Amino acid sequence: MNTMTQGLQAMLAAGKDNALLRVTLGKAALDADQPADAIPHLQRAVEQDPHYSVAWKLLGKAQLAQGQTDAARAAWTEGLRCAEAKGDAQVVKELGVFLRRLDKAGTP
Numbered sequence: 001m002n003t004m005t006q007g008l009q010a011m012l013a014a015g016k017d018n019a020l021l022r023v024t025l026g027k028a029a030l031d032a033d034q035p036a037d038a039i040p041h042l043q044r045a046v047e048q049d050p051h052y053s054v055a056w057k058l059l060g061k062a063q064l065a066q067g068q069t070d071a072a073r074a075a076w077t078e079g080l081r082c083a084e085a086k087g088d089a090q091v092v093k094e095l096g097v098f099l100r101r102l103d104k105a106g107t108p
Helices: 003-013 020-029 035-048 055-066 067-087 090-102
Strands: none
Touching: 003 020, 003 055, 020 035, 035 055, 055 067, 055 090, 067 090
């Protein structure tokens, strides 16, 4: 665990829990190739802010890395809905690509 992640964990331990902190911790875990550690943080982020499209995007990535294809599809579908509602064109584009890749791979 690097110094930044330790500082974020300390903030969490101090009760400063919020969606942005959880997304940052989840992304750090993904960047460290630890998707299993990322999932609980990202799940908590979308519980705290169900309209946080980037949190849904990262949650789907972590779930796919863990072989949870159906969960990833569900997360990306919800993230796409949120991003479209907010007009977040970049996330809409990314999630569309991710979902098409799942379709091409023949996953349900």
